[in-house]
Amino acid sequence: MNKPRQVNSKRVTALLTLLQDDDVKIASLAMEQLLDLGHETDEAIAEHQESQDPQLRQRIHQLSSILLRRRRREEFLRALGEGSLTLWRGLVAINVLSDPSVNVDFIDRETEALAKAIAGGEPSAAQVAKLMKDRELRVPSEEILDMDLYLLDRVLEEGYGSAALLCAIAQQAAGENWPATIVMRNGRFCLLDGEHTLVEPTEGWRLTKLSADERVHPCSIKDSLLAVLTQLFLVSLVDGSLRELYHFGSLLAALNRTGLDALPYPLGKEDSPQVRIGER
Numbered sequence: 001m002n003k004p005r006q007v008n009s010k011r012v013t014a015l016l017t018l019l020q021d022d023d024v025k026i027a028s029l030a031m032e033q034l035l036d037l038g039h040e041t042d043e044a045i046a047e048h049q050e051s052q053d054p055q056l057r058q059r060i061h062q063l064s065s066i067l068l069r070r071r072r073r074e075e076f077l078r079a080l081g082e083g084s085l086t087l088w089r090g091l092v093a094i095n096v097l098s099d100p101s102v103n104v105d106f107i108d109r110e111t112e113a114l115a116k117a118i119a120g121g122e123p124s125a126a127q128v129a130k131l132m133k134d135r136e137l138r139v140p141s142e143e144i145l146d147m148d149l150y151l152l153d154r155v156l157e158e159g160y161g162s163a164a165l166l167c168a169i170a171q172q173a174a175g176e177n178w179p180a181t182i183v184m185r186n187g188r189f190c191l192l193d194g195e196h197t198l199v200e201p202t203e204g205w206r207l208t209k210l211s212a213d214e215r216v217h218p219c220s221i222k223d224s225l226l227a228v229l230t231q232l233f234l235v236s237l238v239d240g241s242l243r244e245l246y247h248f249g250s251l252l253a254a255l256n257r258t259g260l261d262a263l264p265y266p267l268g269k270e271d272s273p274q275v276r277i278g279e280r
Contacts, residue, residue: 012040016048019063020056031063041067065100069247072097077254080222087182087221088172091165094228095151097247102153110156114173123178125197128170129205139163139202147235150228163189164227166201182224184217189227192216226255 015037018030034041045064051057076093079085085093095102117131132138136159140149148154155161155169167182167189174180180191180199191199198208198216210216219227229252236244 009040012037012044016044016056019059020053027059031059031066034063035067035070069097069100072100073247073251077251080225080255085221087168087224090221090225091152091168091228094225094232095153097251098147098151098232098244099153102151107152107156111169111172114169115175118174118177123174125178125180125191125193125195125199125207128174128178128180128191129199129207131173132166132170132201133205135159137161137166137169137201138204139166145231145235145238147232147239150231150235162228162231163201164224167191167199168224170199170201182219184219189219189224190216192218222255226252229255 012034015030015034019027019034021027021030034044041063045060045067048056048060049064051060072093076085076090076097079093080090092104092107095107096104114131114135118128137155138160139162140146140160148158149160149162150165152165152169155165161169164182170191171180171182178193180193183190183192183198185198185200188200188202190201192210193199196210196212196214198210200206200208229248233245233248233252236248
């Protein structure tokens with residue numbers, strides 16, 4: 001009855017030996033197989049993370065980091081698929097997936113400070129827009145591809161962010177006191193409240209009163225998250241960061257219910273057509 005367990009234990013021991021190999025290719029192959037073993041790998045990590053062998057300790061920590069990131073990615077996709085993920089928690093999760101060392105408490109404190117500044121009475125579009133301008137949360141005047149524009153902690157710290165994230169920050173800070181929907185108008189992310197007031201972060205938080213029959217595109221949680229992930233994917237592509245390219249590419253592929261083969265080379269096959277992000 002215990003034979004499969006013993007076989008796995010011997011396999012883990014053998015793979016740990018290969019993990020210490022000076023040949024990086026051999027060590028990488030061992031790590032790849034360890035990542036697929038489940039709880040046996042967890043036990044190995046717990047046992048060897050403080051190893052006296054510096055090379056083994058380093059590779060065990062690397063293995064642990066990869067495994068944690070993979071599990072967080074799976075939790076993110078599962079929560080989104082179940083419909084239990086809010087836009088805000090999704091953006092926080094993307095931030096953590098991009099930078100595991102991110103200070104989530106900082107994000108919460110900064111957002112709570114904005115919420116307190118809005119609290120008291122019934123906030124209006126004008127009040128929300130004024131607060132965001134006073135706090136100097138703005139879209140860069142030049143169109144640039146920068147990962148910092150799509151990560152909550154960097155946006156809250158530096159003041160510059162994409163329109164999608166700024167809309168989400170304003171929406172989160174105002175909460176239920178100012179129910180506003182994230183919409184797309186003329187290819188830009190905006191906020192639209194119940195009084196048909198459009199708030200445009202790209203235009204310095206300009207307010208525009210829309211007629212009741214004017215058409216805008218309401219963005220679902222998935223729409224907004226896909227837009228952010230697409231930009232992070234493009235930044236990784238431009239920067240030539242294969243690790244981040246694979247990371248965000250795998251998320252995009254999963255959200256679009258495709259495999260990595262649907263993405264352009266080097267993630268997919270060399271002759272793969274480019275995936276149309278957002279295609280159902």
